[in-house]
Amino acid sequence: MLAEVLGCFAGRFxxxxxxxxxxxxVTGLLSDLEVKTCWQLAERAGHARPDAMQRLLYRAVWDADAVRDDLRQLITDRFGGPDGVLVVDETGDLKKxxxxxxxxxxxxxxxxxxxxSQVGxxxxxxxxxGHTLIDRRVYLPASxxxxxxxxxxxGVPDEIGFATRSELAAEMITAALGAGVPAEWAAADEVYGNSAAFRAHLRGHQLGYVxxxxxxxxVPIDGGKTxxxxxxxxxxxxxxAWQRRSAGAGSKGPRFYDWAWLDDVCTDADPDDGGRHSLLIRRNTTTGELAFYRCWTPRPATLAQLVRVAGIRWTVEEAFQAAKSQVGLDQHQVRRWDSWHRFTTLALAALAVLAICAADATHNDPTDTGLIKLTVNEVRRLINACIIWPISDLAHRLHWSGWRRRHQSPSPTSPLRTPPQP
Known part of the structure; x- marks a missing residue:
């Protein structure tokens, strides 16, 4: 699978x-390195210097968006289906x-x-x-x-202007649908659900949403009068009004909540869109905490369908956790526009390896083994145990110890002063 993922975009170079x-x-991002910056990845790859890895993010000629397109196609070929859900969310990295x-x-x-912080x-x-991340945008505040x-x-292109986070999400959804990604639903948290423009954008694509x-x-009721x-x-x-239903399987079994569904309310500014507006309310069976969802479908839908999509929204949180803990999504030390998109795209490639391997193993495993499903964490452990062998050459390790200490020297006469970050 590692070879297949790398091969899907090899022609872009x-x-x-x-x-x-x-x-x-990408192989280094899958390794068991604690920190995954260009220095560590170069040492892990057997390079004598980090130049090749830094050049890859900064000066090398390749199109990160084209690589993203290839990854998106590979992922949808593996996971795509008529009930596919596009899930939007954001994550931040603390910066100095x-x-x-x-x-x-x-x-x-x-x-x-x-x-x-920096927000993507x-x-x-x-x-x-299965599920994983297929696209990314860095958010540029008005400042x-x-x-x-x-x-x-x-290095921000001149044509890039201000866009809200919901507008960036809408751009990615439009691009995915234009590329033929099979999806009938969209899901997102409050940042996007509260945006009338974002909801209208999804309806324009005839994409059902929760x-x-x-x-x-x-909430507009009575035809929008109140x-x-x-x-x-x-x-x-x-x-x-409440029904108990599962929002999908969790780590400890089905995630049961109480649900109330107010069908055919919440009409937005365009009452003639031909779809069905509704309000979905979720209640925690233990704490009583409530969550609310604006829903729309181009055709009549069932409560079970809406509950399923509401539950699927959490897959993006799982993907963020895996991307940060397993492939170093938040460990980049880059400053420039192109470098951020390049690092992030390669991290998504590494995450795709884990997600597809875990999904394939779940699909092929017998059901009576008594074992939990193979997780992305365990897949990475197996990759490191069976495929990625650490370099144990003493001379190579000592060379990099010297490199780091010289490179971090504050002396202005040091031959290896820190260059500008990519």
Missing amino acids: GRVEPRRAAAGF GIRTVGVQRQYTGTAGRIEN VFLGYAGAD WTDDRDRCQAA LAVSRSHL RVRADRIAADLPAS
């Missing part, structure tokens, strides 16, 4: 050197300084507060056989797009 560097880069592309003090769910918006795909000199210093909204979200807070609607529901 015009020279053998960057193609080999990309293969070593002000020169890394997109960084500013902003809220990030990674820290749960406002921090100096990602698109996941979930099919019947960046209003400062063209700052953008130019970070989008989380805030408890204070104003707007009522979502939590107020929930408070007025009788006990008979």
Whole structure:
């Protein structure tokens, strides 16, 4: 599978050197290295210097978006199906300084507060056989797009202007559908569900959705004549309105919640879209905590279908966790626009290896082994145990120890001063 993933985009490199560097880069991301920067990946690949890995992210000639397209096609060929779900979410990386592309003090769910951080918006795909991430966008706040000199210093193309996170999500969904990704549904959290423009964009694609909204979200009822807070609607529901259903399998078995479905309400600004608007409410069976979803389908749907899509939204959280803990998605030390997209794309390639291997193993394994399903974490352990052998050559290890200590020397006469970050 590693060879298949690397092979799907090998033709995007015009020279053998960057193609080999990309293969070593993805393999290094799958390794058991604790830190996965260009230095560590170069040492792991047997290089004497990090130049090839840094050049791959900075100066080498290749199109990260084209590689992304190849990966997206491979993933949808493996996981694609008529009930596919496109899942949008964002994740933040805490940063120091002000020169890394997109960084500013902003809220990030990674820290749960406002921090100096960089935010990326990602698109996941979930099919019947598996799920993983298929696209990415770095979010540029207005403080960046209003400062063209700052953008130019970070390599941001001149045509890139300000776009909200929901607009970036809409761009990725449009690109995926235009590329033939089979999907009938979209799911996202409150950041996107609260956006009327984002909901309208999905309806324009005739894409059914189950989008989380805030408890204070104003729900239009009575044909849009009245707007009522979502939590107020929930408070007025009788006990008979709730049904207990599973939102899918979790690590400890089915995830049961109580659900209330108010069909044919929540009409948006376009009442003649031909679809069915509704409000879905989820209640935790233990804590009583409520969650709310704006739903729309181009054709009549069932409660079971909406509950399934609501449950699938959590696959993007699982993908983020795997991407960060297993393939170093958040360990890049790059500052420029192209370098961020290149590193992130190669991380998605490494994640695809794990996701497809785990899905294939689940599909092929017998059901009576008494073992849990093969996880992406265990797949990476097996890859390291069976395929990726660490370099134990003493001279190579000592060479890199010397390289690191010279390169980190504060002396201005050091022959290996730290170059600009890619």
